[in-house]
Amino acid sequence: MKSANINTFPITATCPACGLLCDDIALENINHQLKVIKPNCAKTVAFFEQGSGENSPQIAGKPATLQSAILKAAEILKQARKPIFTGLGTDVQGFRALYNLSQKTSPGLSHMNAASMARNLKVLQSTGWQTTTLTEVKNRADLIVCFGSDLLNHNVRFFERFVDVDGMFVTAKDRQVIVLGESSNQAIKSDAMQAASVLPCRATDLPSITMVLRALVAGKQLKATEITGVKVSDLQTLADKLKAAKYAVLAWVAKDLDFPHAELTIQNITETLAILNKTTRAAGLPLGGSDGDTSANNANTWLSGFALNDDALNDKFSEHDAMLWINSFSPEKTSPKTDKPLIILGNINSQFEQTPDVFIPIATPGLDSSGTLFRVDSAVILPLKKVRENDLLTLSEIVREIEKLL
Amino acid sequence: MITLLKNGKLFDPARNKNGVVEDIYMCDGHIIAKPAGAEKISQTYDLTGKIVMAGAIDMHSHIGGGKVNIARMMLPEFRETIKYSEPEAHICTPNCAHNATPTTTETGFRYIEMGYTAAFEPAILPINARQAHLEMADTPMIDKGGYAMLGNDDYFLRLLSNNADQKAINDYVAWTLHATQAIGIKVVNPGGISAFKFNQRRLNLDENNVHYQVTPRDILKSLSRAVNELGIAKPLHVHCNNLGAAGNFQTTLDTMQASDGVALHLTHIQFHSYGLEGDKKFSSAAAQIAEALNKNKHITADVGQILFGQTVTASGDSMMQHLNAKYANPKKSVIMDVECDAGCGVVPFKYRDQNYINALQWAIGLELFLSVTDPWRIFLTTDHPNGAPFTSYPHLIRLLMDKTFRNEAFAKLNLDAQAMSNLPSLTREYSLYEIAIMTRAGAAKLIGLNNCGHLGAGAQADITVYTEQANKEAMFGTPDYVFKNGELVVKSGKVVKVVWGATHVTKPAFDIGVEKNLKPYFDKYHTIQCDNFKISDNEIADNGRGKIVVNTKGQ
Numbered sequence: 001m002k003s004a005n006i007n008t009f010p011i012t013a014t015c016p017a018c019g020l021l022c023d024d025i026a027l028e029n030i031n032h033q034l035k036v037i038k039p040n041c042a043k044t045v046a047f048f049e050q051g052s053g054e055n056s057p058q059i060a061g062k063p064a065t066l067q068s069a070i071l072k073a074a075e076i077l078k079q080a081r082k083p084i085f086t087g088l089g090t091d092v093q094g095f096r097a098l099y100n101l102s103q104k105t106s107p108g109l110s111h112m113n114a115a116s117m118a119r120n121l122k123v124l125q126s127t128g129w130q131t132t133t134l135t136e137v138k139n140r141a142d143l144i145v146c147f148g149s150d151l152l153n154h155n156v157r158f159f160e161r162f163v164d165v166d167g168m169f170v171t172a173k174d175r176q177v178i179v180l181g182e183s184s185n186q187a188i189k190s191d192a193m194q195a196a197s198v199l200p201c202r203a204t205d206l207p208s209i210t211m212v213l214r215a216l217v218a219g220k221q222l223k224a225t226e227i228t229g230v231k232v233s234d235l236q237t238l239a240d241k242l243k244a245a246k247y248a249v250l251a252w253v254a255k256d257l258d259f260p261h262a263e264l265t266i267q268n269i270t271e272t273l274a275i276l277n278k279t280t281r282a283a284g285l286p287l288g289g290s291d292g293d294t295s296a297n298n299a300n301t302w303l304s305g306f307a308l309n310d311d312a313l314n315d316k317f318s319e320h321d322a323m324l325w326i327n328s329f330s331p332e333k334t335s336p337k338t339d340k341p342l343i344i345l346g347n348i349n350s351q352f353e354q355t356p357d358v359f360i361p362i363a364t365p366g367l368d369s370s371g372t373l374f375r376v377d378s379a380v381i382l383p384l385k386k387v388r389e390n391d392l393l394t395l396s397e398i399v400r401e402i403e404k405l406l
Numbered sequence: 407m408i409t410l411l412k413n414g415k416l417f418d419p420a421r422n423k424n425g426v427v428e429d430i431y432m433c434d435g436h437i438i439a440k441p442a443g444a445e446k447i448s449q450t451y452d453l454t455g456k457i458v459m460a461g462a463i464d465m466h467s468h469i470g471g472g473k474v475n476i477a478r479m480m481l482p483e484f485r486e487t488i489k490y491s492e493p494e495a496h497i498c499t500p501n502c503a504h505n506a507t508p509t510t511t512e513t514g515f516r517y518i519e520m521g522y523t524a525a526f527e528p529a530i531l532p533i534n535a536r537q538a539h540l541e542m543a544d545t546p547m548i549d550k551g552g553y554a555m556l557g558n559d560d561y562f563l564r565l566l567s568n569n570a571d572q573k574a575i576n577d578y579v580a581w582t583l584h585a586t587q588a589i590g591i592k593v594v595n596p597g598g599i600s601a602f603k604f605n606q607r608r609l610n611l612d613e614n615n616v617h618y619q620v621t622p623r624d625i626l627k628s629l630s631r632a633v634n635e636l637g638i639a640k641p642l643h644v645h646c647n648n649l650g651a652a653g654n655f656q657t658t659l660d661t662m663q664a665s666d667g668v669a670l671h672l673t674h675i676q677f678h679s680y681g682l683e684g685d686k687k688f689s690s691a692a693a694q695i696a697e698a699l700n701k702n703k704h705i706t707a708d709v710g711q712i713l714f715g716q717t718v719t720a721s722g723d724s725m726m727q728h729l730n731a732k733y734a735n736p737k738k739s740v741i742m743d744v745e746c747d748a749g750c751g752v753v754p755f756k757y758r759d760q761n762y763i764n765a766l767q768w769a770i771g772l773e774l775f776l777s778v779t780d781p782w783r784i785f786l787t788t789d790h791p792n793g794a795p796f797t798s799y800p801h802l803i804r805l806l807m808d809k810t811f812r813n814e815a816f817a818k819l820n821l822d823a824q825a826m827s828n829l830p831s832l833t834r835e836y837s838l839y840e841i842a843i844m845t846r847a848g849a850a851k852l853i854g855l856n857n858c859g860h861l862g863a864g865a866q867a868d869i870t871v872y873t874e875q876a877n878k879e880a881m882f883g884t885p886d887y888v889f890k891n892g893e894l895v896v897k898s899g900k901v902v903k904v905v906w907g908a909t910h911v912t913k914p915a916f917d918i919g920v921e922k923n924l925k926p927y928f929d930k931y932h933t934i935q936c937d938n939f940k941i942s943d944n945e946i947a948d949n950g951r952g953k954i955v956v957n958t959k960g961q
Contacts, residue, residue: 012935023935092540124480128738128752130728134933135533135745139560140603161933168560168746168931169617246605277728281605283743298475302541305509307479372540372945378472379744381536382938383945 016366017043019289019376020155041156053348058359073358074405076341080322083107089291089327091371094395095299101399104406113293114309116254122263129270132283133377139167143245148181148203148256154288159190204259210268217272247281253288289376291329328364363392407448408433414453417838419847420860424839432867435891439863459842461523461868463849466708467790470527471538473720476752478507496715498797499883506717506791514547521870521885527552529722531748535586543948551910553643554586557593557625558600560746567618579632580916585940589912590640594722596622599749602725611660623664630665636914639854639959641669646678649726653682655691662705674710674789676771690770696777708785711771713794718754727751765823776832781843800883806836807878856957867892908953
């Protein structure tokens with residue numbers, strides 16, 4: 001049993017449930033049940049108030065000892081010639097351990113968010129971009145344009161924490177929010193969102209809309225008066241606002257842009273920023289983030305020299321002969337289907353769509369163990385606390401035991 | 407357990423030993439005085455005829471933190487450089503992958519293989535310090551540490567703008583050092599990174615930041631005074647305004663005078679030594695800069711030599727990197743505004759010997775090395791990876807020690823550039839003793855490392871052993887032995903044992919009352935809690951793999 005200061009007084013914690021990593025969470029622990037005192041964020045509540053689960057490893061769906069489960073996992077990995085490590089829902093320390101293990105088994109590494117991460121990565125690797133971070137947004141942004149959605153499905157407290165408040169160089173009432181996309185219609189209170197203008201469109205219309213916006217910001221004249229249901233005059237008004245803003249922030253969540261070649265749409269946004277920055281200041285803000293994706297990408301990058309999911313993973317994925325699924329944070333997310341041996345190192349409340357050959361419950365960083373995560377803007381890295389008592393081992397500890405047997 | 411290094415020829419400038427044959431005894435990771443007769447010597451290395459120096463110390467190398475990781479992330483092209491050979495490849499050490507942004511593991515290995523036992527990350531963004539330390543924690547073999555960037559952060563600029571007293575500034579500077587686990591303070595384009603966020607595109611030394619109405623000179627004065635009054639050994643590390651701009655040498659000369667005689671270290675000074683003469687309005691001002699350096703004893707500098715080949719420039723100077731982005735090769739860049747704290751600009755670069763400007767940059771760096779007379783005040787750097795990867799140091803050392811080799815290289819340059827440089831008239835050749843000053847004793851003294859950079863009793867037993875060769879590149883690229891904390895870790899230029907070094911910090915005393923103002927400031931304007939900004943000793947200790955060494959001035 002590891003020691004920790006667990007008590008019934010309010011605990012301040014950091015929430016890993018989305019990329020914002022809010023570190024102002026107040027919790028209380030009553031009779032071993034955590035309760036979120038504030039904020040009122042459904043993701044945060046679901047994360048911290050999740051049950052303590054049944055702490056038993058399994059082999060082929062049957063309870064097993066930890067030792068035999070570790071042995072079985074090592075056996076599967078030893079026999080595999082093309083294993084794949086996927087999910088990768090962990091923190092920096094957990095990823096580091098997985099990376100070390102991968103040096104012995106040379107698997108493909110693919111995060112559960114690989115598809116949406118690739119959309120941003122392709123732009124970064126093609127033209128690069130000009131971006132900003134959350135404290136700059138809070139203090140400087142006088143115009144915020146959201147592409148694809150109002151962001152609230154992904155980052156519930158974005159407006160509450162960074163837009164509805166006065167900043168150093170701009171007051172809340174002097175900010176303007178424009179959404180090019182769909183409102184999520186959530187009952188989330190936000191002054192800025194209530195005052196926001198919405199130019200409704202489907203995400204799949206964004207390739208043409210962002211192309212037109214980019215042209216208008218570049219000063220081009222268009223003959224068309226409408227583009228996929230959006231008036232060109234409205235986009236001209238937006239272009240003029242962007243040029244007049246002191247610090248416009250163009251935000252998007254790559255997960256919302258789920259259509260072929262979405263990277264070209266993101267590039268329209270970032271190249272619009274490049275034009276704006278010739279005369280004024282403006283910056284991009286890729287948001288979203290979950291399941292340690294930013295952490296896994298950063299750690300993989302300094303450990304391997306290159307971005308995560310950067311090699312031809314699709315081949316490795318289809319050809320794999322064993323799968324290791326790692327998922328610390330989101331018990332409801334299940335592994336991809338496979339007809340090969342499946343090992344799951346996961347949250348204690350993990351759900352399964354298929355019975356894994358081996359399941360070992362692991363400590364969730366920020367709940368059952370301490371840890372470290374990158375915020376979605378990569379600029380800020382925060383420590384996570386152990387806030388409830390149990391004897392779950394960390395991913396690193398389990399992986400080290402497996403590694404010893406290889 | 408005592409190990410004896412017998413009969414080596416010592417180049418140990420901290421103790422005025424210039425090629426003296428002497429024995430060294432090591433015990434428990436340290437160098438000890440000759441033991442009494444009765445004590446048993448467990449192991450003896452016969453170093454007769456070998457050159458012995460302390461482990462080298464790189465006082466400015468971007469080995470950890472957000473910028474270089476962005477560079478790695480955005481450059482899948484570097485998978486190809488592994489296949490490069492000359493002339494595309496940098497002239498590097500034998501095991502080098504010719505990759506300007508090595509992994510953390512490669513960083514540690516390549517350094518120790520060259521006999522370097524410590525490297526310092528010069529640009530830790532305080533808000534991003536945890537990442538810098540995470541990367542350095544994954545860097546094996548060497549000791550590390552870093553300088554925290556201030557001077558573009560809103561909190562400091564507010565203090566200055568509101569005429570806060572110097573004590574308030576000193577407390578904030580000291581608090582930042584503690585919070586970020588750093589050993590020095592750096593300022594990058596003083597006031598300019600902040601000014602860029604208010605849409606200013608250049609900032610001269612006496613020009614106001616439009617919002618805060620303070621000048622770079624004000625910032626330099628205040629920060630250098632804080633560093634001095636707090637008793638931090640490492641002088642304020644200054645990346646001057648106007649990085650890379652033709653004609654910027656005047657800013658550099660003026661910056662030397664900005665601290666009223668308080669010590670300043672001007673970093674990658676090659677990038678700040680450009681004149682406006684000639685048809686192309688780009689010329690060498692190395693002579694003026696070197697003359698001023700020779701005269702102003704309170705100034706130290708490192709060169710930031712460029713060497714030809716593909717690399718990537720990663721800087722906190724978002725203002726100037728935004729201007730430089732048009733020269734990117736491959737054509738892409740990342741520019742970031744960061745947390746009302748700092749900035750970041752990553753621009754890939756390919757230096758070519760047939761390009762007038764690049765060729766002259768190469769010559770300017772060498773002119774500076776050869777014209778600055780005091781090796782205790784000039785340091786060997788390439789501003790890794792900005793001028794070239796650190797793996798080209800043995801090549802650079804040969805350029806300094808071998809004038810025939812240097813002149814042959816010069817003769818291959820762009821002819822217009824040759825016409826604009828006096829390099830062939832500089833016949834100086836660095837001695838082994840001077841190299842040992844620049845890369846060992848001088849660097850340790852500058853940073854304020856209490857027990858590194860020398861071979862006297864009490865020193866950390868970080869020791870490099872070379873075979874003297876006419877080809878100094880071969881000599882410095884492949885040491886016979888490297889000892890880290892007394893253990894043999896490199897033999898014939900290859901790692902034989904993996905070890906983990908310490909993190910060097912300094913922790914000046916300060917008034918913790920500073921947090922009374924910082925906490926509400928964080929709550930109101932930042933997006934994390936003040937407590938989470940601070941990096942604990944435990945995080946560095948990393949379950950026992952890491953270790954903190956606190957260095958104190960004057961010990």
